[in-house]
Amino acid sequence: MSAFTLFVVGPAGSGKSSFVAAFAEWLDSYEIPYLTVNLDPAAEYTPYTPDVDVRAYVTAREVMDEYRLGPNGAIIASVDLMLNFVGNLKEEIEESASEGYVIFDTPGQMEIFAFRKTGVAIVKELAGERAGIAFVVDAALSKSPSAFVSQIFLASSVHYRFKMPQLNVFNKVDLLNEEELETMVNWVRDPSVLLEDLEKELAGEERVMARGLLESVRSFLESFSVYFASCKMRRGLDSVCAELQRLYRAGEDFEIPEYLRERQA
Numbered sequence: 001m002s003a004f005t006l007f008v009v010g011p012a013g014s015g016k017s018s019f020v021a022a023f024a025e026w027l028d029s030y031e032i033p034y035l036t037v038n039l040d041p042a043a044e045y046t047p048y049t050p051d052v053d054v055r056a057y058v059t060a061r062e063v064m065d066e067y068r069l070g071p072n073g074a075i076i077a078s079v080d081l082m083l084n085f086v087g088n089l090k091e092e093i094e095e096s097a098s099e100g101y102v103i104f105d106t107p108g109q110m111e112i113f114a115f116r117k118t119g120v121a122i123v124k125e126l127a128g129e130r131a132g133i134a135f136v137v138d139a140a141l142s143k144s145p146s147a148f149v150s151q152i153f154l155a156s157s158v159h160y161r162f163k164m165p166q167l168n169v170f171n172k173v174d175l176l177n178e179e180e181l182e183t184m185v186n187w188v189r190d191p192s193v194l195l196e197d198l199e200k201e202l203a204g205e206e207r208v209m210a211r212g213l214l215e216s217v218r219s220f221l222e223s224f225s226v227y228f229a230s231c232k233m234r235r236g237l238d239s240v241c242a243e244l245q246r247l248y249r250a251g252e253d254f255e256i257p258e259y260l261r262e263r264q265a
């Protein structure tokens with residue numbers, strides 16, 4: 001597979017599927033080829049039309065009926081069963097994509113995908129030579145210093161799990177007021193401000209415990225890109241997409257379109 005494979009991962013409801021839709025639209029507007037792949041067997045609705053869809057092989061609903069499971073058990077089982085069909089998905093993808101992006105939308109609940117064996121096995125099987133993760137979280141749930149730091153821990157654990165280039169998107173900034181957004185942008189730009197704000201929020205004992213943990217937050221913010229966007233309002237996506245192009249270009253033999261060379265100059 002000579003395409004660039006991008007896995008969109010994140011907590012339930014953070015906007016993974018919306019990110020896929022927004023990114024696909026952005027690629028369309030520049031006539032960059034891509035393929036969208038839905039890997040969520042429990043999806044009822046996707047805001048884009050998947051080119052390849054795991055639901056052709058397994059759905060959480062069928063698994064629920066067939067194995068008499070509740071909704072949670074069915075979601076876990078259907079993601080595990082997906083492994084049986086990964087060869088079919090790969091074939092379908094290889095038939096249609098020779099260049100451009102393959103964008104993978106992943107199951108709603110990230111822990112089922114990211115923290116169980118199957119997710120990693122699926123990524124290993126489907127990742128092309130060039131692969132990355134777009135980690136999407138809900139900015140409206142990240143307003144306090146402790147909430148923001150928790151999202152960074154989540155982003156780190158996804159990185160340690162998949163060990164791939166990763167960019168991180170705080171989505172839904174349309175739900176923040178100007179001051180809230182500015183505060184977050186500042187936290188990313190200068191993590192020591194985040195650490196100071198967190199210390200103010202925490203009680204004495206927690207503060208001591210936090211100090212050790214916070215060094216890892218600082219180093220994460222220093223080594224990974226963090227973006228603020230609204231997939232719904234199509235805001236802030238240009239810089240995310242430009243970063244993706246940069247990852248893309250890291251591949252030696254990949255020819256990027258002329259206009260992108262100009263954009264990056």
Ligand SMILES: Nc1nc2c(ncn2[C@@H]2O[C@H](COP(=O)(O)OP(=O)(O)O)[C@@H](O)[C@H]2O)c(=O)[nH]1
Pocket residue numbers: 010011012013014015016017018019108171172173174175229230231232233
């Ligand atoms: N306000 C706002 N809502 C959003 C945004 N992106 C997604 N949503 C909404 O959040 C909900 C979950 O989005 P979805 O893409 O399905 O999340 P997923 O579970 O991570 O795939 C839907 O109701 C979306 O319309 C955004 O940028 N702003």
Ligand SMILES: [Mg+2]
Pocket residue numbers: 016017018040043105106107108
């Ligand atoms: Mg989704």
